[in-house]
Amino acid sequence: xxxxxxxxxxxxxxxxxxxxxxxxxxxxxxxxxxxxxxxxxxxxxxxxxxxxxxxxxxxxxxxxxxxxxxxxxxxxxxxxxxxxxxxxxxxxxxxxxxxxxxxxxxxxxxxxxxxxxxxxxxxxxxxxxxxxxxxxxxxxxxxxxxxxxxxxxxxxxxxxxxxxxxxxxxxxxxxxxxxxxxxxxxxxxxxxxxxxxxxxxxxxxxxxxxxxxxxxxxxxxxxxxxxxxxxxxxxxxxxxxxxxxxxxxxxxxxxxxxxxxxxxxxxxxxxxxxxxxxxxxxxxxxxxxxxxxxxxxxxxxxxxxxxxxxxxxxxxxxxxxxxxxxxxxxxxxxxxxxxxxxxxxxxxxxxxxxxxxxxxxxxxxxxxxxxxxxxxxxxxxxxxxxxxx
Numbered sequence: 001x002x003x004x005x006x007x008x009x010x011x012x013x014x015x016x017x018x019x020x021x022x023x024x025x026x027x028x029x030x031x032x033x034x035x036x037x038x039x040x041x042x043x044x045x046x047x048x049x050x051x052x053x054x055x056x057x058x059x060x061x062x063x064x065x066x067x068x069x070x071x072x073x074x075x076x077x078x079x080x081x082x083x084x085x086x087x088x089x090x091x092x093x094x095x096x097x098x099x100x101x102x103x104x105x106x107x108x109x110x111x112x113x114x115x116x117x118x119x120x121x122x123x124x125x126x127x128x129x130x131x132x133x134x135x136x137x138x139x140x141x142x143x144x145x146x147x148x149x150x151x152x153x154x155x156x157x158x159x160x161x162x163x164x165x166x167x168x169x170x171x172x173x174x175x176x177x178x179x180x181x182x183x184x185x186x187x188x189x190x191x192x193x194x195x196x197x198x199x200x201x202x203x204x205x206x207x208x209x210x211x212x213x214x215x216x217x218x219x220x221x222x223x224x225x226x227x228x229x230x231x232x233x234x235x236x237x238x239x240x241x242x243x244x245x246x247x248x249x250x251x252x253x254x255x256x257x258x259x260x261x262x263x264x265x266x267x268x269x270x271x272x273x274x275x276x277x278x279x280x281x282x283x284x285x286x287x288x289x290x291x292x293x294x295x296x297x298x299x300x301x302x303x304x305x306x307x308x309x310x311x312x313x314x315x316x317x318x319x320x321x322x323x324x325x326x327x328x329x330x331x332x333x334x335x336x337x338x339x340x341x342x343x344x345x346x347x348x349x350x351x352x353x354x355x356x357x358x359x360x361x362x363x364x365x366x367x368x369x370x371x372x373x374x375x376x377x378x379x380x381x382x383x384x385x386x387x388x389x
Contacts, residue, residue, distance in 0.1 A: 006347075007343070007346055007347055007350075007351055007354040009358075010318075010319070010358065011318040011319065011338075011339050011342070012318075014339070014342035014343060014346060014351070014354075014355065015031070015338075015342050017342070017345075017346040018030075018089075018341075018342040018345040018346055019031075021194065021196060021197055021345060021346060022089065022194065022197055022345055023187070023190040023191050023193070023194045023197060024175060024190050025172070025175030025176060025177035025186075025187050025190055026085070026088055026089070026177065026197075028171050028172075028175055028177070029085060029169075029172060029175075029177050030083075030085055030089070030338060030341050030342075030345075031338070032169070032171050032286075033169075033284065033285030033286050033289065034167045034168055034169050034285065034286055034287060034288070034289050035168055035169075035170065035289035036289055036290075037285060037289070038285075038289050038290040039282050039285035039287075039288065039289055039290060039291045039293075039315075040284070040285035040316075042282075042285075042290070042291070042292065042293040042296070043282070043284075043285060043293045043294065043295070043315050043316030044316060044318075045293065046293035046294075046295035046296045046316065047295060047316055047318075047319075047322050047325060048386075049385055049386055049387070050295070050325045050328075050329070050383045050384070050385065050386070051383065051384045051385075051386045052321060052324065052325065052328075052366060052369070052370055052382060052383060053370060053381075053382055053383065053384055054369050054370060054371070055369075055370055055371030055372075055382075056371065057371075058371035058372075059373075060367065060368040060371060060372065060373050062373050063364055063367050063368060063372075063373050063374070064373065064374050064375075065077065065360065065363055065364060065367070065375065066374075066375070067332065067333060067375055069107075069277075069310060069312075069332060069333055070156065070255040070276060070277065070310065072128070074105060074106055074107070074128075074333075075104065075105045075106070076104075076105075076106065076356075076359070076360055076363065077323065077327060077331075077332065077333035077334060077363075077375060078106050078323065078333065078334055078335075078336060078356065078359055078360075079106055079107040079108075079109060079130070079312065079333060079334070079335045079336075080097060080098075080101050080106065080107065080108045080109055080335070080336060080340050080352075081109055081284075081314055081335035081336055081337040081340070082109040082110065082111035082112075082114075082130075082132035082158060082160070082259075083111055083337050083340065083341055084111040084112070084113025084114055085113075085341070086111075086114065086115075086340075086341060086344050087114055087115025087116050087212060088115065088201065088212065089201070089341060089344045089345040090200075090201060090344045090345060090348045090351075091200060091201050091204040091205065091348075092115075092116050092120075093115075093116075093344045093345075093348065094110065094111075094114045094115065094116040094121050095116055095120065095121055095124050095125050096344060096348035096349040096351075096352065097340055097343075097344050097349070097352045098110070098121045098124075098125035098126075098127060098129065099124075099125045099127075099349045100343075100349045100350075100351075100352035100353045100355075100356060101125075101127055101128075101352070101356075102125055102126050102127025102128070103127075103349075103353060104353065104356045104357075104360075105127075105128075106128070106356065107127075107128045107129070107130050107156070108121075108125070108127055108128070108129055108130065109130045109131070109132050109158055109335070110129060110130065110131050110132060110149075110154065110216070111132050111216070112132055112133060112134050112145065112216050112217065113214060113216070113217075114214070114215070114216050115212045115213070115214065115215065116215060117215035117216060118131060118148060118149060118152055118154065118215075118216050119148070119152045120215075122152040122153050122154070128155060129152075129153065129154045129155060130154060130155065130156040130157070130158055130257070131145070131149035131154040131156075131157055131158065132158040132159075132160060132259070133145055133146065133149075133157060133158065133159050133160070133248075134159075134160055134163070134237075135159060135161075135237055135240055135244055135248065136218065136237060137237045137239075138218075139247070140218075141218035141220070141221070142248070143251060144218050144219065145216065145218065146248075146251050146252060148216075150252075154254075155254055155255070156254055156255040156256070156257060157248075157252045157254060157255070157256050157257065158257045158258075158259050158279070159245065159248060159256070159257070159258055159259065160259045160260050160283075161240065161245075161258060161259065161260045161261070162259070162260025162261075162281070162282070162283050162287050162288075163236060163260070163283070163287055164236060164237075164238050164240070165236050165238055166236055167286060167287045167288075168289075169286070175187065175190070176190075242269055242273050245258065245270065245273040245274070245275070246273045246274060249273060249274030249275070255276040255277065256274060256275050256276050256277075257275065257276065257277045257278065257279060257310075257312070258270040258275045258277075258278050258279065259278075259279035259281055259314065260279065260281050260282075260283060260287075261278050261279070261280060261281070261301070262280065262281075262282060262291060262292055262294065262297050263297070263301075264297075264300045264301050264303070264304035264305075265304070267280075267301045267304055267305050267309075267311075268304050268305055271305060271309055276310060277309070277310035277311065277312065277332075278301075278305070278309070278310070278311055278312070279311075279312045279313070279314050279335060280294045280297060280298050280301055280311060280312070280313050280314065280331070281294055281313070281314035281315050281335070282294055282315050283314075283315065284314070284315045284316075284337050284338065285315065293315070293316065294313055294314060294315040294316065295313065295316065295325070295326065295329065298311070298313055298326065298329045298330050298331060299329050299330055299380070301330070302329070302330030302331075303330075310332050311330060311331050311332050312331060312332065312333050312334060312335055313326040313331040313333075313334045313335070314334065314335040314337065315337075317334050317335075317336050317337075317339065318339065319359075319362055320358070320359045320360070320361065320362020320363035320364075320365070320366055321362060321363075321366045322334075323359060323362075323363050324363055324366045324367065324370070324378065324382075325383055327375055327378045328378045328379060328380055328382045328383045329380060329383065336355070336359070339355050339359075340352050340355055342355070343355035370382050
């Protein structure tokens with residue numbers, strides 16, 4: 001075991017440590033999905049249905065987790081997914097997470113909804129940086145962010161397409177965790193009951209410039225998180241079509257990745273529109289409740305797009321064995337969201353490094369048990385479907 005056990009031994013340990021440290025509203029913002037959390041359950045069950053087949057008496061002493069994405073080599077098939085609340089879990093949590101990703105040589109995806117500016121992360125963390133973009137109702141807003149990402153040295157652009165309208169996250173309203181954030185008796189008491197977080201995160205923001213703000217929104221939308229004078233900080237665009245994706249392709253010369261696809265036909269259309277890769281994702285269960293698990297649709301999407309298309313899988317990764325299962329079923333790599341968020345919440349950079357070390361060690365161990373030495377040899381013969389008990 002090559003990681004610091006002070007942060008626990010698995011995803012569940014990290015989640016429990018984060019639950020104790022964070023105000024309930026913030027914890028549930030990360031932990032929950034939408035409505036009845038059925039999609040989160042679907043993601044979990046999909047991984048449980050897959051069993052890995054052990055193959056002993058193979059020489060596995062020379063195992064490697066190395067992979068190639070968009071012509072670049074990486075030491076393991078893991079990317080940090082775009083997550084907008086990292087800067088609320090830890091002071092400048094985006095910088096902390098990006099530094100951890102750079103140390104382990106994996107991509108860090110910067111979210112449009114992040115607190116720390118994309119320029120600050122590029123300057124202070126470095127590494128292989130990807131930028132996640134929403135297509136705004138006004139195309140000029142999207143162009144503004146594309147230009148900022150290009151100027152700051154981000155190498156790939158991820159466009160998220162599954163948030164056509166605002167998801168129904170009832171628990172956020174119940175907890176008073178909304179954007180703009182409105183101070184209520186409930187969320188004020190919630191913060192006071194977690195003094196360590198209040199001092200180390202919100203206290204530091206207040207001492208260094210005031211309430212946190214969304215520095216990666218278009219300039220016309222930037223405001224303090226508690227500024228109630230402006231609503232609709234994250235305006236949705238329910239008129240998007242594939243033509244909008246083609247226009248974005250013309251604006252960006254690097255790898256273009258489309259995130260939030262669950263249907264084989266949509267995956268094919270994304271590639272036809274100029275995408276270099278796709279992320280099979282249900283947004284971690286945070287958009288449409290009772291959507292299919294990403295893992296359940298992955299094989300059909302791989303079959304539809306062929307063996308050469310780059311596919312990342314997102315939603316539900318909790319173990320290194322989950323990563324191996326995803327690769328067996330057709331993914332080239334995975335994106336981790338909540339696991340990295342819990343690592344950020346409990347230890348900043350060290351916490352995220354802990355998560356990456358856990359996944360690396362678990363992946364290597366599983367690879368040995370199933371008798372394989374590299375990722376290219378993984379396919380569906382190493383997994384079997386099992387009923388959920």
